[in-house]
Amino acid sequence: MKAARRQYLLAATLAGCAAAAHAQEPPDLLAPERVEKGRALFSESCSYCHGEDGIGGESGAPSLQGRKDVTAAELFETIAKGRINGMNIMPAWGDSLTEEQRWTLVGFIRSMLHRGR
Numbered sequence: 001m002k003a004a005r006r007q008y009l010l011a012a013t014l015a016g017c018a019a020a021a022h023a024q025e026p027p028d029l030l031a032p033e034r035v036e037k038g039r040a041l042f043s044e045s046c047s048y049c050h051g052e053d054g055i056g057g058e059s060g061a062p063s064l065q066g067r068k069d070v071t072a073a074e075l076f077e078t079i080a081k082g083r084i085n086g087m088n089i090m091p092a093w094g095d096s097l098t099e100e101q102r103w104t105l106v107g108f109i110r111s112m113l114h115r116g117r
């Protein structure tokens, strides 16, 4: 039983590595269709904490508008892995959203680069 579990962990780890290696920004990150899809997905899964259009929420979730301080790759990484900062918890979406969906969310966030602050 123990060996089987180790094998499972190894497989999961390798799968994780493969996913990270292929996490490359798509060339159509800011294509209007992608941004629109991202807006809908964001409204469904993220606005609960981040506010409509990522304006920032009361739960400690930061604004995602005008984020010139983070790269697209960093946004992708945080969405996949989540982050815990004391009481502020950003859930990990690597298991529930596909890589394509996560880039679509990054596209939407990127489309708001010149909004807000």
Ligand code: HEC
Binding pocket: 042, 045, 046, 047, 048, 049, 050, 059, 060, 061, 062, 064, 070, 075, 076, 078, 079, 083, 084, 085, 088, 089, 090, 091, 093, 105
């Ligand atoms: C349960 C509440 C919650 C949900 C739902 C949530 N987030 Fe977050 N998110 C947070 C919090 C809280 C932080 C800040 C964590 C910290 O302080 O480091 C955060 C941080 C982030 C960051 C990092 C921003 C930075 O400053 O680097 C990104 C990007 C992000 N969220 C995107 C998303 C996306 C996309 C979704 C939907 C798939 C989502 N979040 C859903 C609570 C949430």
